[in-house]
Amino acid sequence: MEQSFFLKLDANGLVPAVVQDCETQAVLMVAWMNQEAYELTRRTGQVHFWSRSRQEIWRKGATSGNTLTLTAMWIDCDSDTLLVQVKPAGPACHTGNISCFYKQIK
Amino acid sequence: MEQSFFLKLDANGLVPAVVQDCETQAVLMVAWMNQEAYELTRRTGQVHFWSRSRQEIWRKGATSGNTLTLTAMWIDCDSDTLLVQVKPAGPACHTGNISCFYKQIK
Numbered sequence: 518m519e520q521s522f523f524l525k526l527d528a529n530g531l532v533p534a535v536v537q538d539c540e541t542q543a544v545l546m547v548a549w550m551n552q553e554a555y556e557l558t559r560r561t562g563q564v565h566f567w568s569r570s571r572q573e574i575w576r577k578g579a580t581s582g583n584t585l586t587l588t589a590m591w592i593d594c595d596s597d598t599l600l601v602q603v604k605p606a607g608p609a610c611h612t613g614n615i616s617c618f619y620k621q622i623k
Numbered sequence: 624m625e626q627s628f629f630l631k632l633d634a635n636g637l638v639p640a641v642v643q644d645c646e647t648q649a650v651l652m653v654a655w656m657n658q659e660a661y662e663l664t665r666r667t668g669q670v671h672f673w674s675r676s677r678q679e680i681w682r683k684g685a686t687s688g689n690t691l692t693l694t695a696m697w698i699d700c701d702s703d704t705l706l707v708q709v710k711p712a713g714p715a716c717h718t719g720n721i722s723c724f725y726k727q728i729k
Contacts, residue, residue: 518640533639533653535641535650537650541648541659542648542649543648544641544643544706546701547641547704548701549637589727590727590728591725591726591727591728592654592724592726592728593652593722593723593724593726594716594717594718594723594726595721595723597728598653598723600650600724611700612700612702614700617699617700617701617704618697618699618704618706619664619697619700620630620697620699620700620702621695621696621697621700622665622696622697622698623626623632
């Protein structure tokens, strides 16, 4: 891993990562990356996260096949949040919805 | 405040809120809401957050004039993240950039 890391990690060593479809611009999901997930994403071009519930690295789509291929990555002004633009291979949500944000608050 | 709250708040009583321009679809910023910020946003139609650094409710644009008018709100499959679609009155970022995500990682 890199010696000094440019992202400002939270107390758990994580940053939120907003995933956006590079073509439709839809916000697909929000998950968390640690330094390892970030570096794996950069190195492989396939989006990886840190699963807070399972406490392990998770390559999105490893089980479902619904991978996310990285197209561009941005950090915010505070360097504590990532915007990850992707080309999705299928629905991003485990429910089968294209986006995890399928429930509108009325 | 509502008696039982449908959002799953984290250990600090917060959820991340991704703010997206309703017209350009650009992701403008990510900030945090507690129950009060959520309810103020719903009631007033002006986006409010919880400032973790100042530990207070913060109406976006109260000082700068760069307010965010709510157009739609969505929750994700886990009910622990908000997608807030808005019409921005000006640049969302305190740096004067339209979006806080103006630094691309090369």
